[in-house]
Amino acid sequence: MIRLAxxxxxxxxxxxxxxxxxxxxxxxxxxAAKPAAVSYLFPExxxxxxxxxxxxxxxxxxxxxxxxxxxxxxxxxxxxxxxKLPDTPGIRLTGVTFPAGTDFAFPSNPQEKLSVYTGEFxxxxxxxxxxxxxxxxxxxxxxxxxxxTCMPPHDIPVAIDVIAE
Amino acid sequence: MKRNVVxxxxxxxxxxxxxxxxWANWQNRRQAAAxxxxxxxxxxxxxxxxxxxxxxxxxxxKPAPNFTLSTLSGKKVSLADYKGKAVQLNFWATWxxxxxxxxxxxxxxxxxxxxxxxxxxGVSFDDLDKDDPxxxxxxxxxxxxxxxxxxxxxxxxxxxxxxxxxYGDTDVYPTSYFIDKSGMVVAASFGLTSKSDLEDNIRxxxxxxxxxxx
Numbered sequence: 001m002i003r004l005a006x007x008x009x010x011x012x013x014x015x016x017x018x019x020x021x022x023x024x025x026x027x028x029x030x031x032a033a034k035p036a037a038v039s040y041l042f043p044e045x046x047x048x049x050x051x052x053x054x055x056x057x058x059x060x061x062x063x064x065x066x067x068x069x070x071x072x073x074x075x076x077x078x079x080x081x082x083x084k085l086p087d088t089p090g091i092r093l094t095g096v097t098f099p100a101g102t103d104f105a106f107p108s109n110p111q112e113k114l115s116v117y118t119g120e121f122x123x124x125x126x127x128x129x130x131x132x133x134x135x136x137x138x139x140x141x142x143x144x145x146x147x148x149t150c151m152p153p154h155d156i157p158v159a160i161d162v163i164a165e
Numbered sequence: 166m167k168r169n170v171v172x173x174x175x176x177x178x179x180x181x182x183x184x185x186x187x188w189a190n191w192q193n194r195r196q197a198a199a200x201x202x203x204x205x206x207x208x209x210x211x212x213x214x215x216x217x218x219x220x221x222x223x224x225x226x227k228p229a230p231n232f233t234l235s236t237l238s239g240k241k242v243s244l245a246d247y248k249g250k251a252v253q254l255n256f257w258a259t260w261x262x263x264x265x266x267x268x269x270x271x272x273x274x275x276x277x278x279x280x281x282x283x284x285x286x287g288v289s290f291d292d293l294d295k296d297d298p299x300x301x302x303x304x305x306x307x308x309x310x311x312x313x314x315x316x317x318x319x320x321x322x323x324x325x326x327x328x329x330x331x332y333g334d335t336d337v338y339p340t341s342y343f344i345d346k347s348g349m350v351v352a353a354s355f356g357l358t359s360k361s362d363l364e365d366n367i368r369x370x371x372x373x374x375x376x377x378x379x
Contacts, residue, residue, distance in 0.1 A: 077259045077311055108357060109266045143260055149337040149356035150261040152290065 036156050037066045037144035041120070045161040050131035053094045058083070058123045058158060060140065067116035068142040070101025074115050079143035079153050083123055091134045091162060095126035106147060129164035136160040222333060222342075222353035229254070229344045230331035234288065234322035237309050242286070242322055249346055251283045251370035253363075256325055256332075256340040258290045259311035263357035264339040268315045270360040274367055275319055281371050282346065287312075287321040288328070290338060343370040 041059040048054035062068055069078045085093040099122060101115030127136070138158040144151050229252075233243040244252070255271060257264035275285045291308050294300035305323070312321050329335065332342065335355070343352040343366040352366040 075262070077307075078262065079260045106263055106266055106357065108263075108359070112262075114262060145262060146356075148263060148358075149339075150258070150263060151338075152258075152336055153260070153292075 035063070036154060037063050037151060038068060038140065038142055038154075038156055039063075040140065040156060040158050043160060045163070046127075047163045047165060048127060048129055050129065050164040053126045053128040056125050056127055056160070058125055058160075059120060060117075060123065061120050062118050062144070065146050066144050067104055067114075067118045067146075068144045070115040070117055071098030072101065072115060074113065078114065079141075081117065081140065081142040083125060083138055083140055083158070085136065085138040088134065088136065090130040090132060090164075091136060092128045093125060093138070094128050097124040099123070127162060129162050131164050134162040134164065136162050222335075222350075222355070224333055224342060224350045225353055227350055228348050229342060229350050230328070232328045232331065234324055234328065236320050236322060237305060237312065242320055244286075244344075244348075247284060247286070247344075248348060249282070251278075251281070251346055251367070252344040253283070253285045253367060253370065254288055254332075254342040254344065255285055256288050256290055256335065256338055258338055259308055260291070261338040265315060267339055267357055267360075267363070268317060270363060272316065272318060274360070274364055278367055278371060283367060283371055285319040287317060287319055288325040289321055289323050290325040290329075291323075292326075293324055341366070343367060345370050345372075 039061050041061055043056065043058075046054075046056055048056075068081050071080050071082065073080055081098065083093075083096050083098075085091075099117070101117060103113040104116040104118070105111070105113050123140075125138075136159065138160070139155040140158055141153065141155050143153040229244060231244045233241055235241055244254075253271070253275075257268070271285055275283065289308050291304065291311075293304050308321070308323065337355055339354075339357065341354045341363070342350050343354075345351045351369045354362060354366055
């Protein structure tokens with residue numbers, strides 16, 4: 001009886017396993033998100049002296065053909081680029097220095113200069129950590145435009161392993 | 166007897182597995198259908214120019230979805246209130262630099278075409294902290310300052326995000342939909358174009374001829 005049942009049961013098992021695998025595989029894959037206008041490049045891991053503020057250069061890249069407002073835009077309504085670190089036990093952001101922006105003007109309004117970042121830019125952050133390993137989950141807040149359109153403000157994660165010795 | 170129990174157990178297990186796989190397939194198809202629907206209603210970016218983002222909107226040729234939003238003074242405004250008028254819905258935000266460039270053009274064009282039954286409704290996409298009354302009041306004040314600075318004479322409606330989905334989930338600004346007197350979307354423009362482009366689309370709305378998005 002078992003032998004008779006074995007073949008169809010085996011075939012059904014193989015079919016079910018394959019179907020389930022492909023189905024769940026697809027379920028797990030989320031729809032492709034729109035690429036962010038800014039990407040965090042590096043570092044992913046740093047070593048610092050424990051309890052001593054240490055400067056870290058965070059490298060970012062703005063997508064081709066796009067710009068984001070600098071940390072100090074000329075117009076009060078424009079959204080500045082900022083770096084935030086939520087309260088994280090054992091680690092503090094003791095200072096952040098943003099680069100100066102470069103001038104940009106929309107072709108339709110060449111007189112009005114905006115202060116923006118394009119291409120790669122570096123934010124200098126000062127981090128103080130107690131002894132141990134920490135995962136910093138900071139966010140860069142920015143608002144991006146191209147030469148004709150603007151996108152809503154956006155946050156990207158800035159994740160860094162901090163080893164304080 | 167023991168063999169029968171084993172066979173029954175295996176069959177039940179296989180049936181369960183098949184059922185689970187079927188459920189996963191159904192979920193999958195449902196998600197794919199939802200994704201397809203979302204994709205169909207979204208504007209599509211066509212990189213046809215180095216300097217401007219021209220898009221094709223599937224909204225053109227369809228009735229403009231109705232909505233009711235509040236003005237800065239709290240007055241409720243529905244698109245349905247504008248039936249019989251040619252309307253430009255202008256999606257903008259105070260943080261949008263190109264929006265500020267086109268606003269003076271819009272003010273002039275509204276004045277020019279108002280005698281022909283044309284009106285503009287500004288729809289602000291500035292964030293509103295709806296859960297915090299103090300922050301919400303501050304947000305509204307900021308928008309009011311922006312409106313004042315730009316000397317916008319037409320109504321500016323708040324909370325554009327709440328109608329974004331109905332209008333194709335557009336998330337680039339400025340965006341305008343041009344609606345004719347029968348309530349059909351006859352043209353759409355994405356990004357900063359030119360005053361003459363805007364005027365062409367306004368004429369389509371006034372004339373009631375369906376046109377293409379630009």
